[in-house]
Amino acid sequence: MTMQTRRHPIAGNWASLLLPIAADDSIDFAKLGEEVDILIAANVDGIYSNGTAGEFHNQTEAEYDRIQETLASRCRAAHMPFVIGACQPDPHIMLDRLRRAVPLKPMAIQVILPDWWPLTNPEAMDFLHRASDVADGIPLILYNPPHAKRVLTPAELADVCGPCPSVVGIKLADGDARWYADARANLAEFSLFVPGHHLATGTKHGVAAGAFSNVACLSPRGAQAWTDLMRTDIGTALEIESRICAFMDYHIVPFRRDQGYSNAALDKLLAAIGDWGPVGTRLRWPYRFVDVEQATRLRAVAQLALPELMETWR
Template sequence: MTMTSRRHPIAGNWASLLLPIAEDNSIDFEKLGEEIDILIAAQVDGIYSNGTAGEFHNQTETEYERIQEMLASRCRAAGMAFIIGACQPDPIIMLDRLRRATAHKPLAIQVILPDWWPLTNLEAIDFLQRASEAADGIPLILYNPPHAKRVLRPAELSDVCGPCPSVVGMKIADGDDAWYAQARVYLGEFALFIPGHHLATGIKRGVAAGAFSNVACLSPRGAQAWTALMHTDIDAALEIESRICAFMDSDIVPFRREHGYSNAALDKLLAAIGDWGPVTTRLRWPYRFISEQDANGLRDRARRMIPELFAR
């Protein structure tokens, strides 16, 4: 296999499907449908379900099926690309989710490595090969976030995913200059999706295909316009990125660093700050969520710091 033969056209700004959680801890499916319609109208490059911010780790299998059916049916009707997350720390449940996801014919299916006990490379290869068989020809995206029990370096990602031709891409954190150099050496055949607030840097360095984007949590339309700008004026896009990162560092990351909130809580905070749809900051029990008052207090600041994301 050549360095580009498995490259898949999946790319760009992908919006996370966030779960509207009611006060009784149930999923509000009526609001979920509204959210999907809003994301479609924003003309993002695609919508993906069941990432960390989509709370894949905290839903029943019946709920899982209903979420995917709602996403798939609305996206198909609108001609919107979509990816289904089959992620689950339990490998048996994950493979079952993956098999059920194939019926919806998504552009790709996202998986993680089983995560109660970290896998060796050989175990990871075995799992991904089994997942490839279950995917029935649908491409796979490996999600290996910084909070995984085992975070793979570029060379390790190549070792694990290389033997599995169905794995066409990875959702991973980027890093410093050394990381980018290693990514170019080892991961050139894969579509790499990096954190949304670093996407302009990843595009500039010729490494990133796109982002499953926290910036789209803040503003789906704004993130889409910013992504388009990267291909016409990368310097302007990088300048906007510097202000996005400044906002994240000063106003969002402290909720995790100093108060212990989860990444999902931060993404839902961003959506509430953006105020573009029916998603509140509420997470499913037992996870703590950031107050709506905090979101309201940051709304004007976000618009002052990054007005381009909120232009009409």
């Protein structure tokens, strides 16, 4: 079967902008600017804001605007590609965020499906068409993570996103070999962003365009080197992936499975383990965060298990 041409060339290793939260629960915007500069210097393929780890669900609209302006101004000056997340569970607030992101001219804008009550497929199509009108020609990326109220199959995603040409990419969870076959059959025209720690597998299957990457939370520069390696030595990249997954399974996932910490808490823990910038582990109230002492303990473990990642960011 001939593969369809993708709607947009967006691809690669995208680093998440994480919010440095002060002890008084405010966003430390000086540290946020420093973080953007560090990610630019790491020469990642792009930087994105307001994913789950960016705590899009727990900020005011004034803070949202300041976060996006901080990202956009620094990225434009450095010619660094950036994506803005307009995500918000309320569809009207989300459209307002999207509208205010348009003048900043990101490469794309990420949205979710409104999330208090799950949408039917026709409702989802209506929402994406309205979002496309508001985006005024800027491409959209649909974020459909495992914790969404409705996790769509590849066929359902094709039904929902196919009629909306502004949707050029989808951030989603992957699956087994059958899932990858379904994705190839239904979603070849979209840039698919799989979980960062599965990027080599997604590349091997010819499905993944890239990742909005949790591995980049651990080490932006290391994740970029690993992503670049996939183009020349997929075998070695897959071996590194097996060690990344083992580290996640044994040392990171238990914080969620056994202690109830959120995915955002895990991503901030990874950043603190990597110790590459002024992020810290603190989440905004009322969400619990992992004590930074755990990051200190796990840093030596990561350096031993994943030297390719942990040594390349310095």
